[in-house]
Amino acid sequence: MPRINEEKLRDALKVYFIVGSNNCVKNPVQVVEEAIEGGITIFQFREKGKDALEGHEKYMLAKELQAICKTKGIPFIVNDDIDLAIELNADGLHIGQEDEPVMNIRKKIGDKILGVSAHSLEEAKIAIKNGADYLGLGPIFPTKTKEDAKEVRGTTLIEELRANGLDIPIVGIGGITIDNARTVMKAGADGVAVITAISQSEKILETTQRLSENVL
Ligand SMILES: Nc1nc(C(F)(F)F)ncc1COP(=O)(O)OP(=O)(O)O
Numbered sequence: 528m529p530r531i532n533e534e535k536l537r538d539a540l541k542v543y544f545i546v547g548s549n550n551c552v553k554n555p556v557q558v559v560e561e562a563i564e565g566g567i568t569i570f571q572f573r574e575k576g577k578d579a580l581e582g583h584e585k586y587m588l589a590k591e592l593q594a595i596c597k598t599k600g601i602p603f604i605v606n607d608d609i610d611l612a613i614e615l616n617a618d619g620l621h622i623g624q625e626d627e628p629v630m631n632i633r634k635k636i637g638d639k640i641l642g643v644s645a646h647s648l649e650e651a652k653i654a655i656k657n658g659a660d661y662l663g664l665g666p667i668f669p670t671k672t673k674e675d676a677k678e679v680r681g682t683t684l685i686e687e688l689r690a691n692g693l694d695i696p697i698v699g700i701g702g703i704t705i706d707n708a709r710t711v712m713k714a715g716a717d718g719v720a721v722i723t724a725i726s727q728s729e730k731i732l733e734t735t736q737r738l739s740e741n742v743l
């Protein structure tokens with residue numbers, strides 16, 4: 528299967544839900560089902576941080592969520608864990624600057640979707656050169672989800688990349704909500720990545736629908 532078509536990927540990145548069991552108040556399976564019902568366009572399994580599952584439990588939850596995404600035609604992305612992504616034949620992998628070099632990862636995963644976190648124009652250029660399909664830029668706004676988050680940048684880095692002619696698909700991440708999502712898109716992002724605003728919502732379906740309306 529060839530690398531994903533860039534325009535198809537841009538569309539897929541619009542409403543990017545990311546979650547792990549420890550981000551959920553309710554059962555993560557129910558959370559993801561409601562988010563898909565509400566209109567997310569891509570899903571990332573990010574089982575990380577305090578109380579995150581490990582080993583067989585993590586594998587079984589990932590497999591269950593992947594099956595749900597598959598039935599609904601939603602791309603299933605794994606965060607950080609390349610072995611899990613390959614074992615599940617996930618649609619893609621998201622890695623950070625602390626992970627193995629992008630070029631090595633690209634060789635291991637073939638044509639799967641590869642997302643890379645970037646925090647500067649330099650990091651973005653290197654990721655693109657080495658085979659990234661999209662970039663995750665953030666934190667855009669303050670976030671509680673990621674303990675080791677870098678400096679909050681607002682939309683300045685998105686604007687800097689676009690001003691320097693970098694056309695790669697971009698997802699903004701970090702503290703994004705229904706109310707500020709449009710700002711991220713207007714700055715030049717192709718999509719918004721959301722964890723807490725959806726996973727901790729009382730009304731996941733409605734929240735996802737309203738977020739989608741502000742993005743699409
Ligand atoms: N999981 C992510 N997904 C995205 C995406 F673009 F998909 F929205 N951007 C950024 C991250 C952050 O990933 P994480 O593993 O917590 O931190 P690091 O970037 O330091 O590896």
Ligand SMILES: [Mg+2]
Binds near residue numbers: 607622
């Ligand atoms: Mg990471």
